[in-house]
Amino acid sequence: MRLELRAKSFGNQPVLGPLTLSVARGQRVALLGPSGIGKSTLLRILAGLDRSFDGRLTAPERLALVFQEPTLLPWRQAEANITLTTGATPARARALMAEVGLAGHEAKFPRQLSLGQQRRLSLARAFATDPGILLMDEPFASLDADTGARMLDLTEALLTRSGAGLVLVTHDPAEAARLGATALRLAGSPAVLG
Known part of the structure; x- marks a missing residue:
């Protein structure tokens, strides 16, 4: 860049x-x-x-961008916040969620996650695209x-x-x-x- x-x-x-x-x-x-x-x-x-x-x-x-606020889709479950926005497969989304410590939270909506968990979900979403x-x-x-x-x-x-x-x-x-x-x-x- x-x-x-x-x-x-x-x-x-x-x-x-x-x-x-x-x-x-x-x-x-x-x-x-x-x-x-x-x-x-x-x-x-x-x-x-x-x-x-x-x-x-x-x-x-x-490129991937992580904002100060998590900018998640509140009407979609955690896994879908990765797959819908990046095109990642469900398996890739689950693997990244496990890597950031969110295994077992795939079906939760953003409002059901703490701010720290939302930030980790945003980080997983960013890496789902394998950014340069x-x-x-x-x-x-x-x-x-x-x-x-x-x-x-x-x-x-x-x-x-x-x-x-x-x-x-x-x-x-x-x-x-x-x-x-x-x-x-x-x-x-x-x-x-x-």
Whole structure:
């Protein structure tokens, strides 16, 4: 994945300035900076969700995105939240659910799962596509310390097993370090990588 960004604005308000970001399969990068600096905006550009920017993006064929909120289909059971959205087979969905500690929860609806379980389901869904690059937008926010630590360990294990690259948006340098990610800081107005 390679982004050559000249500028990103919202109306007349410049948000991101010139920057270049390259991430290869197996490489891990964390975007750090204060709230409102443009980290999530940059991630949305990388994900192809925001195409209103001046620059060029070359992305791998398979990307997966884990948002801060689980973004699950509330009217579908856990297993279907993987199979319907990714095309994974039921067997693959069940195997991934077992890998993230959700064996036996396949028939539960998202509202029947704790926030930590919902986040693990979102992680399983992301890996169901065998992504070349995994994009994560503050996926460990609002989790208690123990659940957050388990999620970090689980994410690290899945990344290592799959060989996927990572772009993580976080406020916490310790999360970046725990995932073995190179920390890149966004700063300035408009923000650039420093």
